[in-house]
Amino acid sequence: MEIYHIKDLSFAFPEQEKKALDTLNLSINSGEFVTVVGRSGCGKSTLLRHLKSVLTPHGERSGAILYKGQPLNAADLRTQAADIGFVLQNPDNQIVTDKVWHELAFGLESLGLDQQTMRLRVAEMASFFGIQTWFHRNVAELSGGQKQLLNLASIMAMHPSVLILDEPTSQLDPIAAMEFLDTVQRINRELGTTVIMCEHRLEEVLPISDRLIVMDRGAIIADHTPRAAGEALRAAGHPMFASMPAPMRIHAAVTRQGTMDSQRPLTIKEGRQWLQDNMLQEAAEPMEQIVSTGKTANPNPVVVQFKDVWCKYEKHGADIIKDLSFEVRRGQFYCIVGGNGTGKSTTLSLLSGILKPNRGKVLVEGQQPSAMKVRDLFHNRLGVLPQNPQSLFVKKTVELDLYEVLSDVKLSSEEKKAKVDQVVAFAELESLLAMHPYDLSGGEQQRAALAKVLLLNPTILLLDEPTKGLDAFFKEKLGAFLHKLRSDGVTIIMVSHDIEFCAKYGEVCSMFFDGSMIASNETNTFFAGNHFYTTAANRMARHLWRDAVTTESVITRCLNSR
């Protein structure tokens, strides 16, 4: 049965020439798992919001949206509220009440169900999602992943026949994201609920999707099975192809011309199989055991040093950092990876002087950050880009915000202007200067925040999860910026879950576990030495070429072995 039928839908936001949606035609069947992708700003969120009347934005609209054969507006709001479930991007923002049980029942209360029915549905959902153990908790105590699961459960309690998700995992760490996507898949498979989802994590999502819709500038440019849509993108030479899963890109780069749909690898497993079948059989060259010395050949002076550092938050609490030692040299791009709660953020807090080590020494350019005056530490020395760039914005336009940083720096107004102009040019903010910082997209906010931090001339830059929520396009841009900064001699220390990004841009990578550094090495060697905690391309090809870490290097090896 056809759930949605969209005919010639066009839409423009008020006072905007450009159409956000341009003559879209789309039909979605009951039970399908549809993934919508596209760069940020391509109109995918706008499209999703058109699928539910209360969320539809204001503006000029033409065309028709049919829901189960009827115009969507004809379906009354009560039916829509229950039938069309909508999960938004930010797990925190969607939660309305203070208790898990209340949040679960929120939609049911709106529908006006009786006590008995509500009890049953709440109980069912809590069991299906494994919420029983935290049913009575305050939502403030939940992790990000739990919050997003709660949002999903609260919507599923209303028994929707279609579930729409707008980038639901962009704020989650990889493990929580996997768990969330697994649950969505379970809902689709076990309950037959139609799923329409925007998502950046294509590596995980494409294997479970029936259909992939690619959007660009408000139009649909591909709409097929994931494999065929990927092929269409490749054939068209579209930049979106760069965000397809690694096996698909490697296969496409190596085979060039079109192959049968079923032969195109999508998952790591298929990719490995395909390499096995098609590449010259050469056993992985035995890697000499990598010894984690943490020492590299870099001759530059050490700028950040941790010496036997121990740290805990409470007097009788457990140690968060245990015997941590490492050093970062001038101009290095130093990546710190590892799971949640392994001490990564504590390390950043130690570096920026918020925490003091209980034992051992933390030195930034030879001085202890916790003993330094804040001005001395953060002016011309240490720059910190917080995880949430929004926490830096003060003023109502980007331009005012940039000048605000310099408000207590002693410079003439011409000098200030010169500095701001320079950083604006660097971060490509010219067109955004007059906008409110909160009206920028995630990637633009990141750039504006970076510009703010750069105004204080940092020589060492700390980045906390800078790629969170960014799409592939903005990540590449961020990578290029960081590269430029490094060439100016800035040292970069980055904490990230994003293995692919670290592998592509990092110079040294370190893995945290249980409060200390388990392994640390030059990026390529580091990932080559890992089995599981490594890039998709490496997982796919490591049985042939253990040190091929990035997609590009696997492609080169493939072409050479022909």
Add this chain to the structure above:
Amino acid sequence: MNRGWMNRRTLLASLLILVVIPATIVMGIVVMDDRKYYFISLLIILYTLIPFAMVFESRKPQARELIVIAVLAAIAVAGRSAFFMLPQFKPVLAIVIITGVSLGAEAGFLVGAVTGFVSNFFFGQGPWTPWQMFSFGIVGFLAGILFRIKWLRRSKLSLCIFGGLSAIVIYGGIMNFSSLSLFGSNSYTKESIIAIYISGFWFDLVHAIATVCFLFILARPMLEKLDRIKRKYGLIER
């Protein structure tokens, strides 16, 4: 402003003032032998909250209205923790006044009353809760009304004067009265009233200074932010 809406509250309020409150006082005098000032005043202050609650509920407010009120009240409560280093320096009154000016008298009252209730939820409820709810609320309400009749303007000076006065006269006045009601009828003497107000004066003065400081720095950016939000949400001024 919606006429019917205004009338209903006026009606309810007059009913309360003319019938229910006198009846309570009569009950206090006749049945309870004129000694239960504390109890009676508590009841009366609770009554004053009722018309606001009823009007708000019967209007079936939309999601965004609830959100704006909840966010402002939560900022007022959480704001205290931003000033952990300056005890007695509370932003509540300033935020309530700004709300009244920007979003109208009703929103001002509700933000004030909700803030009073919830902050006591964190710091402990007591017999002072209804008094605080009422005092914060009425300051917000007055700010809204005075702004509507153009006695109060969006200028820093005007807001700061109102803020300082309302902290001492309205908030301080009501809260001091509430402590006085503890001592029963014979304590309503000139000396005791003066003594209570003098002992409370320094607290009120700090409160007034804090409110003026907050309004001085916060008023303009906060009003701008609320204007932006009104545009974005499509909240029309009532």
Add this chain to the structure above:
Amino acid sequence: MRRDSFAAYHPIVNFGYFVVVLAFSMIFMHPVFQGIALISAVTYSIVLNGIKAIRFNVLYMLPMLIILAAANPLFNHAGVTILFYMKDGNPVTLESILYGIASSCMLITVMVWFSCYNKVMTSDKFIYLFGRIIPALSLIFSMVLRFVPRFKQQIRVISVAQRSIGRDVTQGNVVHRARHGIRILSIMTTWAMENAIETADSMKARGYGLPGRTSFSLYRLDRRDQTMLITLAILIAAVLIGASAGENTIRYFPSIHMKDQSWLSAVVYTAYGLLCMLPAIISLVEELKWKFIISKT
């Protein structure tokens, strides 16, 4: 947190109980009634909060009782039994001293009852009770409770971020700190407002605003609660009968007068004592029962 047996009853029982005992403590100034209420309130607060309650009662409530009791005769000069004259010529009377003690006793009792109330009446119960009468306001209440910890967390995040561009709240003089504090609050306001737009969307997406909203509850009024309600009603009725017979009243001015004790007084005293001690008794009985069950197995 210790789970209290009385707190496990239906919210109507909890809330009704506190309304009644608070009102009674404020109304009945009769010394016997005051004594009963104060002792019961303190007992229950210790049952609920243990050592912490003892510390609270001794450190804060006791001094307050003494100060308030002493303050009254300074202002209040009514009464016929004049003990002595102050320097300014005003008399200090026995009645006003006793009245001071009584009214400060009343205040302390109310405060201690409230400390119990704060422990027993959680937000869940409050929202349950008022979710039907004032649905929008109790939803606001729940939302504020949700936002406050979130905003506090965000204030921390913002102050760390501000610190990292050279602005520290904990350094500098008072004016400096206040300015930084206000800046943080201002940043937080923008953040909160902008993010709340998505919260409003989420409410709308889940049908908020449809007519006929109901209210989910975790609670069920079971037989135990009904028994409890009936017991409470009987005790309250007994106390009120006593009140109408003048058993609970005392006159302080111009001279102290109360009704003579009779068999009815004894009945009313017992009823009031039972009423006030009920939560503590329930807790004790449950504890004994539990010990008994444990020892059997």
